[in-house]
Every structure is written in structure tokens, then in C-alpha cells.
Amino acid sequence: MIEIENVSKAYGRSVVVDGVTLTLPSRGITSIIGPNGAGKSTLLSMVSRLLPMDRGHVRVDGLDIADAASDVLARRLSILRQDNSISVRLTVRELVTFGRYPHSKGRPTAADREHVERALGYLGLDGLADRFLDELSGGQRQRAFVAMVLCQDTDYMLLDEPLNNLDMKHAVSMMQLLRGAADEFGKTVVLVLHDINFASCYSDHIVAMRDGRVIHQGSPEALIRPDVLAEIYDLDIAVETIGGRPIGIYYLGSGSARRQQMPGPNG
Amino acid sequence: MKALAGACLLIFVLAAASLFVGVSDVTPGKLIGADAGSRALQVLLASRIPRTLAIILAGMSMAVAGFIMQMLARNRFVEPSTAGTMESASLGMLVVTLLAPQAPVMGKMLAASAFALAGTALFLRILRSIPLRSVLIVPLVGIMMGNVISAVATFIAYRFDLLQALAAWTTGDFSSVLRGRYELLWLSFLLTGIAYFAADRFTVAGLGEDFTTNLGLHYRRVLRLGLVIVSMVTASVVATVGMVPFVGLIVPNIVAMAMGDNMRHALPWVAILGAGLVLACDLAGRLIRFPYEIPVGTVMGVVGSALFLALLLRKRRQLG
């Protein structure tokens, strides 16, 4: 269980995460949705100790991340940020092997290597394992990063927009993979997603943020509803039930929304 | 492994050549059967072997220092001569020579390390406050900063009549290496060993602060360890033979192109090729105008800047 208690972050005078209190249940997939600039990435970075918070506490399985040893945390919780530019020239396999670092401290055992090969296989990277990262497409690189995090084999996996750059097929198989990790291995997966329909189809729990606050949370059925979505995104979104799942149809916008201007930097 | 052994063999051949090239006539023929007092043997022990060892040690450790810097600055074009590190070290030598002329060379070198550390930290600080961190801007900032520091050093040296001493630190030259005057370089060999020991940490740091934290390492600590190694290596090389630019730039870049940056894997190659490049440049400097010598710093400067330009242009093409 991740307990987030009254966490805030401000840059200068603009408060980007504003007293968020939230409990993320163990096991299963929690998706965080919300418009650009809602503070999703900032919140995730603070929960994973990448970014210091101005106020508040975060506890992972009762362990306060402010006091816990970083290498102990690295065996419990892993994080993949939204934008990852890497200048180091590594092969896919080398990168993924570094995912074992918290366990192997740079001396990978046979068991570590098995983890690596399995993660490469899960992400469909077998054929690319010996290619350098700077010679891959964006989507292939994204899969390599996820393989690395998977290889870290932590109870908690935090992924900020893991579907970035992925085509439909790979996006679906990524979500199925994460679903499997939650169902079969009891992992707790926390995702930031932009596609509300992936959130609807694969999450156990959805958290909606806007302007630095959590404004709604609940099951997909409770969140993927026209009135709730309108509040989150300022957009009229029709919802249909397809295959038993609520699916938002937002491509056409609505009469009123279509006439609106492009949203501003925080909109 | 086989290739690495081959490279070692090449270094061995170059080192052997380095032992037998010079004004005094030292040949294997003269050494065989020579008695302990023979001139050839004395030259070999007092000058040629120390010189060859100094070249190998300095070449190895400068190449590895450049490699570490590139990881930590996350920029391919950073090395001790493009980040103000070398210039700061020689300023340090100058200052300590002024203030404590009687200090032992080890003490001077430590003072120079402190200067090198401060200069490199300043460089990283400046980088952090430059909003547009283009790949090519970074070394340019470092080179400018280095020039400012060496201008300060030149001014001080001019005022206190130490220009000649300063020249010894700024132009790398192995011709004056004698037994008893290069042993400080074994320290940089030791530091290279520590770098190998910590290789995975440096590679992880090269992935960036977020990846480093995620993997449970303290980014600041890795950065500090790396900067201390780089500063001490640079200072010990500057104190004993003077600045040897570009080795730390060219060698890691070539190795990275061929086999990537995974330090655990690449570091032995960087070390060996660094020694090889400096050996080759020093030999060239001894042979081009025989019996006169061109200092290795000058040869390295010419060869190095040409290769540096080639790398820059290549990068530009890649960046589009």
C-alpha cells in the first residue's frame, strides 16, 4: 500500500501539487488520468523520491520514503519517468541488466540473467537485444525502458505514460503485460495514462487529477462517465458500453467544445 | 578477450620501440652482455624505462578520466582539457609554487587536485545554469572557461617571473622524465583501478539522476567520487609531465563507437588505447625532427584537434 499524505509541491508561486492525500491499494493497476499540467508526473516523481516534496509524507508499505535507505527502496519500488533521453551508448540487454542493479550490485548472477532474458522476451525485444539504444525507434526504446523496470522486479511499479510512442499493437500488449504482472505476480502497478479507454479497460482503480488536486477516484465504471469526464477534461465525452466496458468517444469533440480555443499552458 | 590481448601486444611493441628510440644509443644488442656500469644500461634504467612507464600511466589514466567525465556530464565532448580541469590544475601548481615553494611534489599535486576539483565543479555549475544545453555548446563553454583560467595563470606567472615553470605544466612533455620524478603517476594508476571497481556506478550515473536514484544509488556521491578521481588524475599528470590534451576525448569516443559505453566492459579498452595513443604520439614527436624532440603535448594537440573536429562534424551529421 502506498500512502500519500498531504503532499504539496510549488515552483515559485505556482502550486503544482496541492495537498494530495491518497491511498494506492496493493496489488492491481491504478491509473492516474487528467489534463496536461495537472501535476500527475510531479506527484509520481515525489512518490518515488526522485523529487523532494515541499510538504507531506509518503509511505510505501509503512516505510517513509524520506527516511528509508535508497537501495532498500530500489528493491521495493521502481519508477519510469515520462521523458527519458539517454546519451550513454548501451545495448538493450545492457540497459535491461542494469535493472537488476539493486539486487546484483553490478555482479549479475545466472538468476539475474534469466530475469533479463525473460523481461526481454515479455517486451518482444529478443531480436533487438544486442542493438544500441540510440539505433532504435522511440517505441522500441520505450519498451526497453519498461523491460528494465520489469527486470527490477519490485512489488511496486510506477510508470509515467508507458504507452508513449507505442503503436496500437504494442500498447495493447504492454497493458496486457502489466495486467498479467498484477494478476499473476501480485504486483502493484501505478500508471499515468492519457488514453482514458486503456485506463477503463485495464485498471482496477482510477485517480483523476486536475490543477494539482485529486478531484475524483474510483472504479472505471464510476469515473468513465460523461459528467465526470467533463469535469476532468472540460470536454463533452460520450460514453458507450462496449464489451462490458465504458468507452469514451472523444474524437469528435462536442458542438461547444469544438468551438473552444486551444487550451492554454495549464488547461 | 582475444582482441584485448592483441591490443596489449601492440602496446608492448610500442613500449619496446619507446625504450630504444632516442639520442643516446640504446639497442638490444648493446644491452645483451653489458655490465652493470655500461652507459646503455644506465640510460635505459634512469631515463627510457621511466619515460615509457610515465607515458603508459599518463595515457591510461587521462583516457579513463575523460571517459568518467563524459559519463558524469552526459556529454561526449567533455574531458579534462575541455572542462577547465587541466587549466585549473596548472593554476593550482602555480599558486602552490608561489606560496609554498618548498612543499614536496605530493603536497603540490594535492593542492593542484583541489584546484582541479573546484574548476570542474564550477564548470558543472555553469552548465546547469545554461538553459540551452546543446551537445556542442557544452565543450565550448568548458574551453572558454579553461582559457580564462589559463589567462589568469599566465598573468600571475608573468608578474612573478614563473612563465617557464608554467610552461612545464601546460605543455605535456615526457623528455625530462627521469627515475625518481614520475612515480606520482602510479597514484593515477591506482585511481584508474578504483574507477574500474566503481565502473557500474559511473555507467548508471551516465543514465541520469533519475535512473540512478531509481536503482538505489546516491547520484551526488557517485558524482563526487568521479570528480575526485578525475581531478587527482589530472593534477598528478599535470604535475609530473604537463597537460596532455585530447586523449580523454578521442579514445573514449572511438571505443564507444565500436563497443558502447558500458564502463565495466569498455574501460580496459579505453585504458589500453589511451596508453597506445600517447605512446604513438610521443614516438612521433621523437622521430619527426630527430635528433630534436617535439613535445607530446604539441603532437597531441595537432592530432587531437583534427580528430576532435572529425568527431564534431560526425555528430553534427547525426544530429541533422
Ligand SMILES: Nc1ncnc2c1ncn2[C@@H]1O[C@H](COP(=O)(O)OP(=O)(O)O)[C@@H](O)[C@H]1O
Ligand atoms: N521544474 C519545473 N519548474 C517549474 N514548473 C514546473 C516544473 N516541472 C513541472 N512544472 C509545472 O508543473 C505543472 C505540473 O506538471 P506535471 O506534473 O508534469 O503535469 P502532468 O504530468 O500532469 O502533465 C505544470 O504546469 C508544469 O508547467
Ligand SMILES: [Mg+2]
Ligand atoms: Mg506528465
